[in-house]
Amino acid sequence: MYRFSDMRKKLETEYLAESLRGRLTYFVTNYHSTHDGDEGRVAIRLDGKEILKSNYFDRMALHWRYYCENPPEARETDHTALWNAARLKTLQDGEFYQRDFYRAFAEFDAQSITESLASENALVRMFALLDRRTGKRTLEKRRPAMQNAPQWLQMIYFIRLEAEHLPVIITENRMKKGILFDLDGTLWDSSAEVTEAWNTCLREKTDRPEQFTVADMHRFMGKTLDVIAAMMFPALPQEEQLRLIAMCEDTEQEYLTAHPAPLMPDSRAVLQALAQEYALGIVSNCQEGYIEIYLNQCGFAGLFCDFESAGKTGLSKGQNIRLVMERQGISDCIYVGDTQGDADAAKEAGVPFVHAAYGFGKVDACAAALASLKDLPSAAARLLK
Numbered sequence: 001m002y003r004f005s006d007m008r009k010k011l012e013t014e015y016l017a018e019s020l021r022g023r024l025t026y027f028v029t030n031y032h033s034t035h036d037g038d039e040g041r042v043a044i045r046l047d048g049k050e051i052l053k054s055n056y057f058d059r060m061a062l063h064w065r066y067y068c069e070n071p072p073e074a075r076e077t078d079h080t081a082l083w084n085a086a087r088l089k090t091l092q093d094g095e096f097y098q099r100d101f102y103r104a105f106a107e108f109d110a111q112s113i114t115e116s117l118a119s120e121n122a123l124v125r126m127f128a129l130l131d132r133r134t135g136k137r138t139l140e141k142r143r144p145a146m147q148n149a150p151q152w153l154q155m156i157y158f159i160r161l162e163a164e165h166l167p168v169i170i171t172e173n174r175m176k177k178g179i180l181f182d183l184d185g186t187l188w189d190s191s192a193e194v195t196e197a198w199n200t201c202l203r204e205k206t207d208r209p210e211q212f213t214v215a216d217m218h219r220f221m222g223k224t225l226d227v228i229a230a231m232m233f234p235a236l237p238q239e240e241q242l243r244l245i246a247m248c249e250d251t252e253q254e255y256l257t258a259h260p261a262p263l264m265p266d267s268r269a270v271l272q273a274l275a276q277e278y279a280l281g282i283v284s285n286c287q288e289g290y291i292e293i294y295l296n297q298c299g300f301a302g303l304f305c306d307f308e309s310a311g312k313t314g315l316s317k318g319q320n321i322r323l324v325m326e327r328q329g330i331s332d333c334i335y336v337g338d339t340q341g342d343a344d345a346a347k348e349a350g351v352p353f354v355h356a357a358y359g360f361g362k363v364d365a366c367a368a369a370l371a372s373l374k375d376l377p378s379a380a381a382r383l384l385k
Contacts, residue, residue, distance in 0.1 A: 004028045004098075007105050017132045019163035023047050024130065028098050042101050046159060049314035052094065052152055059095040063087055091122045094152035117142070125149075126156050136164055147329060154327040155313055161326075162319065177384045178279040178330035179376075180321055180351075182337030183286065184221040185359030188294055190261030191217040197255035198248040205247055208233075218360040222339040224285045224310050225249070249287050256290075260297045264358070268300050270373045275303040278380065279328055283320045283335070283345075287311035317341070318348025325349075334383050336376065340364065352383050 008026050016024060023046060030040040041055040066086035067075070075082055091100060104123035108116050116128035117138075128134055129142070139160060146157050181187055195217045202208045210232065220228045229241035236244075274280060280303055282291050288311040295301035306328050308320040315323065325333055335346040338359025343366060346353035352367035354376070368379035 007102070010109070011105070011127065015127070015131050015133075017130060017134070017160065017163065020130060020160070023163070024159075028101055030098055040098050042096060042098060044156075046314060051155065051159070051314040054094065054096050056097040059090060059097045059100070062093060062095045063090045066090060088120055088122075092150050094122075094150060096123060122150060122153055126153055129153075129157050129160055134160075136166060139164065139166060147327070151327060155315075155323055158319075158323045158326050159315075162322075176279055176328075176330055176332075177277070178281065178325065178328065178333045179274060179380055179384075180281045180283050180324060180333060180335050182222065182335070182339075182342045182356070183282055183284040183291060183294060185218070185338035185361070186264070186336055186342075186356045187267060187282070188261050188263045188298070190256060191221065191360075193256055193259050193261045194252050196259075197252040200255070201248045201251035202244070205251070206244065208244065221360055222285060222337070222341045225287060253287075253289055253293060256293050257296075261294075263298060264373055266373050267298070270376060271300060271303050273377060274380065278384070279305045279330055281305055281324050281328065282307040283309075283317060283324055285310040285317050285341070316348065317345035321345060321349035321351065325351075332384050334367070334380060336370075354379055354383070 008028075011026055012024070013021065025045045027043040027045060027050075028040070039056040041053065043050045043053040045051065063086050066089045067083055070082050070086075087100075090096070091104075096104075100123060104121050104127065107119065107121060108124045108127040113128055113131055113133040116124050116131075117134070119125055119128070129139075139157075142157065146154055149157070184190060191214050195212055195214050198217075199211050202210055212232070220231060223231075225245055226238075226242065229245040230238070233241045233244060271280060282294075282304060284291055284307075286309050288309055290311070291307045291309055295304065295307070306324050308324050310317065310320065313320055313323065321333070321335055324330070333349075333351045334354050335342065335349065335351050336354045336356055337343070337346070338356040339361035340363050341361075343353045343355070343363040353363070353365075355363050355366035355369045356373075357369045358372055367383055368375075370376055370379065
């Protein structure tokens with residue numbers, strides 16, 4: 001078994017692509033006071049932010065679930081094969097812990113880069129995609145195969161493409177047009193519900209005096225949570241800011257689950273019509289789980305082919321727009337949002353920005369402005385000829 005310090009040195013220096021050295025790092029820890037020292041967590045960080053993370057408990061729960069899907073008699077006669085198959089399926093879903101990481105590295109370190117790119121183990125394929133020996137030509141050839149890869153592995157592939165300044169070129173047989181949406185102020189208005197949840201949290205669970213208004217929430221929405229935390233508690237150290245906003249987030253999700261926020265007028269009819277011609281998706285700077293609440297409540301979640309959040313990937317909104325485009329095979333796209341941050345994200349992603357002027361903010365420039373969602377079909381037809 002490798003020591004993590006040795007493994008990390010190899011992964012971050014000897015093997016890692018030059019374009020990502022100093023930016024992409026690995027973190028592994030064991031909680032030594034627990035049973036066998038197995039319990040712990042693994043994370044991959046890009047520019048200091050965790051973009052992929054997992055832990056022993058989540059990993060083992062999913063592993064057991066997949067294993068127990070097999071009939072009892074099969075588990076008795078073919079335990080080892082079924083256990084290993086369940087483990088590989090769990091890795092495909094992005095759940096792994098320290099021993100998975102070590103096993104994957106041992107396989108990767110002992111074979112050729114070509115063998116690693118074809119491995120059944122998704123972690124081994126991840127190491128190979130980030131490897132300096134996987135050149136630009138090989139990355140280009142991987143595009144068709146990556147369309148069917150797990151979403152977390154597609155994210156890793158996207159990061160490598162971005163680092164190598166490779167364009168996002170979609171294979172011809174999957175070219176399609178898409179419309180990606182911001183959430184708050186564009187598809188629904190949860191500002192009153194979120195304000196009530198955050199104020200309740202601060203009032204009942206802390207000794208903080210702050211109480212915010214819906215107008216305050218309109219200024220916050222669209223920004224990443226670390227920025228919002230700094231706006232809410234400017235006099236506090238960043239660590240305390242983030243601790244407080246994490247508490248608010250937990251209360252918010254509980255509150256929104258019980259108190260649905262209002263959708264923007266005509267959402268269902270407009271989106272049903274658009275879904276006949278375009279791939280629809282959502283990209284937001286929110287925490288993980290927030291978009292899922294909207295989808296559970298809106299009544300037309302099936303109209304969206306994909307969604308992504310900064311809370312899940314740690315990437316910028318512009319990078320997440322490109323990520324969704326890449327994994328959905330979207331060649332032509334517009335981004336619909338209501339704030340200057342949304343406009344900046346569309347510019348970063350290289351797609352036209354459509355301003356939801358009925359939302360919370362003003363913008364410097366846009367390709368089209370909407371007085372209501374009902375104006376979107378005509379704007380999309382013009383911009384996505």
